[in-house]
């Protein structure tokens with residue numbers, strides 16, 4: 001593992017987009033950010049956000065969606081900034097599990113199907129699903145909740161694929177990661193606490209992994225959590241990224257911009273530096289990320305699924 005950012009690749013971010021962002025969030029205060037759009041979407045917030053990306057030459061963004069129609073509106077505004085912007089409109093979670101803040105919930109599969117139909121009617125670019133909890137940053141190796149069961153995960157991915165959509169899945173933990181890969185998920189988001197079996201399955205699959213190192217790495221030194229715990233969680237993640245790269249798994253750059261301590265625009269550049277630290281050679285990582293993004297751009301659009 002390298003400990004310093006390679007300056008010669010700093011400018012290369014201009015060629016990479018960000019495959020995991022949340023326009024609705026501001027990197028500072030989730031509640032305040034969402035509150036702004038409660039009555040109606042505030043275009044100015046979106047304009048400010050896109051200016052941060054445009055100014056850095058970042059021209060591809062994939063959002064995770066929200067329940068306030070912010071990413072839906074962002075899609076209309078993006079072309080004026082020369083930005084290709086893809087959104088699932090909203091994320092889908094199982095009621096009683098994590099995901100309420102970014103989308104809508106279902107109880108039975110018929111309701112899930114209805115949400116997928118809604119994405120199709122409103123021209124969403126892909127389906128985003130939530131299959132596990134969040135990282136508990138106060139302890140190493142712990143998630144905030146158990147994820148969904150294997151059958152539910154398989155059915156969710158199958159239905160989306162049948163409707164011609166690619167699937168982006170918020171997933172952490174060994175069991176859930178193995179389940180989504182087996183079900184043929186298109187992109188695996190976060191992927192905290194994977195083991196070697198997960199990395200091997202990933203390498204043998206067509207799944208693209210978007211590790212989002214920034215939320216954990218950027219919190220180091222902020223005083224909100226124990227830095228030793230954060231460093232350990234990040235080290236596990238970096239080691240898995242290194243192994244994934246070595247085994248030829250597909251990887252893409254995604255900062256989770258909008259999450260706490262991950263600003264729009266600048267956050268993408270920082271994410272690239274973290275990803276390159278995880279690689280023995282910065283150039284090798286850059287090539288992998290370019291390939292991964294190419295694949296995400298191709299698959300995560302309407303009709304993209306048929307061409308996998």
Ligand SMILES: [Zn+2]
Pocket residue numbers: 020021022064256259
């Ligand atoms: Zn996210």
